[in-house]
Amino acid sequence: MALIGSISSTERSTIRSGVTKTDVGLDNVDNESKSTMFASPTFTGTVSGVDIGHLSGRVRTGSGDAAQLYTSNQYWQRSGSAGVYQSSGSTTTLMRFSRYWWGSGNVHIEIFAIGYGPDANYGHFLCYGHTRNGLGSISTVSNNGVPTPYMTNYNGTHERCDVRIDTGAYYTYRTLFTSLDFQHYSTDDIGPGASGSNSAHCYSTAEVIT
């Protein structure tokens, strides 16, 4: 038993030499520097208070040659959460698109044929132009056999339109959307007078973090 001063005593207590931490019920406590005390920690709850600014190494927010994690919502990449598939062949709306007259940014759409049949066709398309007074534009960057998306369903009130694709029966496609300087909104009510200009909503997609 360690001999220390009484709990109620105001006098300075002295621990007799030879008393161990086990003797005083501190077996799980290490005597270490604050700067190193959390080496390889295992947290059992939810950690809060840590954001990108606390990270270094390959993930950083500053300039330099290390890989960066883009935190701007002006850059995004989204993947279709399900394949575009119609058993009898049909039209699917991939995205709603609104680009201001002197707007910034554009959206790349990549379409991968994944079934059925022996082909693995692929197409890469660029959505650009503006929706001030009509549909924007889509150009083909490359395409070896997938259906070409097109713009339609112009809405002049909110200066936006839809990007659609017509697919044949049984073919299945996966989609990938990449954008710089465009805002993605979780609803399709985009464009001036709604969520905002230079914006898009990609239907049935999930964000891809690379």
Next chain:
Amino acid sequence: MATLPEKLHINKNMSATDERALNIEELTKILGSSEEAEKEHDNWVEWQIEEDKKHKAIQYQRDRKEEYPSIEEVTVALAEKAEGNSTMWDEVSAKRLDIKSKYPKTI
């Protein structure tokens, strides 16, 4: 509230007043202040109208490019023709002529 002269009113789905207000809002994002946006508005819009004209003038080139036979097709057709079979070359040429006729030059 200021409105737009008719020649600068592009989106007929909204009023000229609303369109100008929207232009000012978007220009302010770029130029940094609403005062600067007000000052530059007409010049900026006139510039955009000119850019649209230039873009539209060569729309036929973009339309043709989307539908022309690929470089690979043309190359194979040329090779086959050099080897004595001009069937593919004739098809490629006919297709190009059809596309040119479908999207005539506008300038």
